[in-house]
Amino acid sequence: MVDAAGAATFRTPAEAYDRYIGRYSAELGRALIDAAGVRAGDRALDVGCGPGALTGELVAVVGAERVAAVDPSAPFVEACRRRHPGVRAEEASAEALPFPDAAFDRVLSQLVVNFMTDPPAGVREMRRVARPAGTVAAAVWDYAGEMTLLRRFWDAAAAVDPAAAERDEGRSMPYCTPESLSALWSEAGLADVRVSPVVVSAGYDDFEDLWRPLEIGVGPSGAYAASLPPGRRTAFKAELRRRLGAGDGPFRLTARAWIATGRCEA
Ligand SMILES: C[S@@+](CC[C@H](N)C(=O)[O-])C[C@H]1O[C@@H](n2cnc3c(N)ncnc32)[C@H](O)[C@@H]1O
Numbered sequence: 658m659v660d661a662a663g664a665a666t667f668r669t670p671a672e673a674y675d676r677y678i679g680r681y682s683a684e685l686g687r688a689l690i691d692a693a694g695v696r697a698g699d700r701a702l703d704v705g706c707g708p709g710a711l712t713g714e715l716v717a718v719v720g721a722e723r724v725a726a727v728d729p730s731a732p733f734v735e736a737c738r739r740r741h742p743g744v745r746a747e748e749a750s751a752e753a754l755p756f757p758d759a760a761f762d763r764v765l766s767q768l769v770v771n772f773m774t775d776p777p778a779g780v781r782e783m784r785r786v787a788r789p790a791g792t793v794a795a796a797v798w799d800y801a802g803e804m805t806l807l808r809r810f811w812d813a814a815a816a817v818d819p820a821a822a823e824r825d826e827g828r829s830m831p832y833c834t835p836e837s838l839s840a841l842w843s844e845a846g847l848a849d850v851r852v853s854p855v856v857v858s859a860g861y862d863d864f865e866d867l868w869r870p871l872e873i874g875v876g877p878s879g880a881y882a883a884s885l886p887p888g889r890r891t892a893f894k895a896e897l898r899r900r901l902g903a904g905d906g907p908f909r910l911t912a913r914a915w916i917a918t919g920r921c922e923a
Contacts, residue, residue, distance in 0.1 A: 664729060664730075664772050664773075664774070666874065666875065666876050666877055666879065666880045667707070667728075667730045667733060667772075667875070667876065668730050668731065668732060669730075669732065669873060669874060669875045669879075670732060670873070671707075671708035671732055671733055671735075671736030673870050673873040673875050673879075674707060674708055674733070674870075674875050674876075675708060676866075676869070676870040677870040677871065677873075677875045677876065677879060678768065678875070678876060679707065679708065679710055680859035680860075681857050681858075681859050681912050682707070682710030682711060682767065682768075683710045683711075683713065683714060684857040684858070684859075685711075685767060685768075685796055685855065685857045685912075685914055686710055686711035686713075686714035686715075686767060687714050688796070688855040688857065688914075688916065689711065689765055689767055689794060689795075689796045689855075689916055690711075690714055690715065690718060690765070692794055692853070692855075692916045692918050693763050693765055693792045693794035693918055694763070694792055695715065695718050695719065695762075695763045695765075695792075696718065696719075697718065697719060697720075698719065698723075699718075699719050699723065699761075699762040699763050700719070700723045700724075700725075700760065700761045700762050700763075701715045701718075701719055701723060701724050701725075701761060701762065701763045701764075701765065702724075702725045702726070702727070702754075702756070702760075702761045702763070702764045702765065702783075702786060703715060703724065703725070703726040703727070703765055703766070703767070704727055704751045704754070704764065704765065704766040704769060704779070704783055705727070705728055705751060705766050705767070705768070705769030705772070705773075706726035706727065706728045706733065706734070706737050706746065707728060707730070707733045707737070707767075707768075708733050708736040708737055708740065709726065709733075709736060709737030709740045709741050709744075709746070710767075711765060711767045712724060712726045712737055712740075712741050712744055712746070713740065713741055715765070716741055716743075716744060720743075721741055721742065721743030721744045722743055724741070724744045724745075725744065725745040725746070725747070725756065725761070726741075726744055726745070726746045726747075727746070727747050727748070727749040727750070727751075727754065727755070728746075728748065728749075729748060729749065729750045730748075731748055734746050734747065734748045750773070750774070750779070751766065751769065751773050751778075751779030751780075751782055751783065752773065752774060752775050752778045752779050752782060753782065754782045754783070754785070754786050756786045757786070758785055758786065759786070759787065759788040759789065759791075760786050760788075761786055761787055761788065761791060762787070762788060762791045762792070763787070763791060763792045763794070764783045764784075764786055764787045764791065764792070764793045764794070765793075765794050765795065766779075766783065766794075766795040766796075767795065767796045768796060768797065768798060768914075769795070770795050770797055770832050770838070770841070771797055771798075771800075771830045771831055771832050771833055776831060776832055776841060777841065777844060777845065780793065780795075780841055780842065780845040780847075781845045781846070783795075783845075784845050784846055784847060784919075784921055787921045788921065789921050789922065789923035790920060790921060790922075790923055791920070791921050792918060792919070792920060792921075793842070793845075793847055793918070793919050793920075793921065794916065794917065794918040794919070795838075795916070795917050796855070796914045796915065796916045796917075797830075797832055797833050797838060797914060797915050797917075798826075798830075798833060798912065798913075798914050798915075799833065799854070799912075799913040799914060799915060800826040800827040800830045800833045801827035801828070801833060801834070802827075802913065803856070803911070803912070803913035804912045804913060804914070805901075805910045805911055805912055806859075806867070806901075806910050806912065807826055807827075807878060807912075808827065809897060809900045809901050810878050810882075810897060811824070811825040811826060811827060811878070812900060813893060813896040813897040813899075813900045814881060814893060814897075816896050816900075817889065817892045817893050817896050818885075818889060818893070821881065824877065824881055826877060826878065829877075833915070834915070835852040835854075835915055838852050838915055838917040839852045839917065841917070842917050842918075842919040843919075845919070846921075846922070847919025847920060847921065847922075848919060848920045848921075848922045849918075849919060849920045850917065850918070850919045851917070851918050851919075852915050852916065852917045852918075853915070853916055854913055854914070854915060854916075855913070855914050855915075855916055856911050856912065856913045856914075857911070857912055857914070858909050858910060858911045858912065859909065859910055859912070860907060860908075860909045861903070861907060861908055861909070861910070862907055863903070863904070863905050863906060863907065863908075864898050864901070864903040864904070864905070867901070867903065868894060868897075868898075871883070
């Protein structure tokens with residue numbers, strides 16, 4: 658299980674996150690918005706907004722005054738506020754949302770459920786602040802399978818450092834399978850639960866473009882890369898490059914996520 662230490666790895670500069678996992682966030686956000694059925698006129702909440710990529714996509718659909726966003730990371734909330742004026746962005750966790758019952762039509766959370774300190778409590782809070790017949794939806798990476806960057810990352814790490822196998826997010830992350838996500842949604846009291854795959858992609862100028870933000874220590878994988886002593890870091894970097902098949906030119910990587918949706922019963 659990921660503990661609060663996983664969440665702590667997101668108290669990093671917003672720009673470093675943008676250049677790492679954030680490259681996938683806007684496209685994934687549009688897919689999540691589609692799956693959740695967000696439309697003009699809705700009031701929407703982004704739980705674990707990070708620097709605000711999904712928030713921005715919600716603003717494009719419903720307007721800033723109808724969007725709220727929360728995240729426990731101060732630098733991310735500050736970036737979200739700066740990037741999306743008019744959005745109510747607050748420092749808060751999913752497990753204690755600072756909103757009254759039934760305040761939103763759609764409550765969304767992107768790449769966050771697996772980092773929550775208490776995911777069942779977090780999803781129950783998301784349901785509490787959604788109105789009857791409203792939607793609660795989330796996306797989680799397919800860490801064990803087809804999230805190419807993270808899969809290759811942990812396979813390369815284990816190849817040069819067998820002890821890294823236990824940090825592999827494909828093994829350590831909760832709620833990254835359709836079955837476990839579906840059960841989490843149902844146990845939170847949501848109806849019409851569906852989980853479906855979505856594949857997004859990100860472009861890189863070259864391997865160095867991918868590697869640089871990793872050394873800043875964003876997320877559990879970045880924290881691992883940044884913790885390596887120089888010799889082992891060089892070996893890991895070469896192994897990751899080899900496994901990604903990345904050269905000196907541009908390339909793209911695909912990433913699969915699971916999207917869970919459920920309806921609040923009246
Ligand atoms: C991988 S980032 C996703 C950010 C953004 N949603 C996106 O898609 O780019 C995970 C985010 O979850 C936030 N987080 C961690 N624990 C949380 C919790 N208990 N409640 C809400 N957000 C949390 C982190 O601060 C971080 O911003």
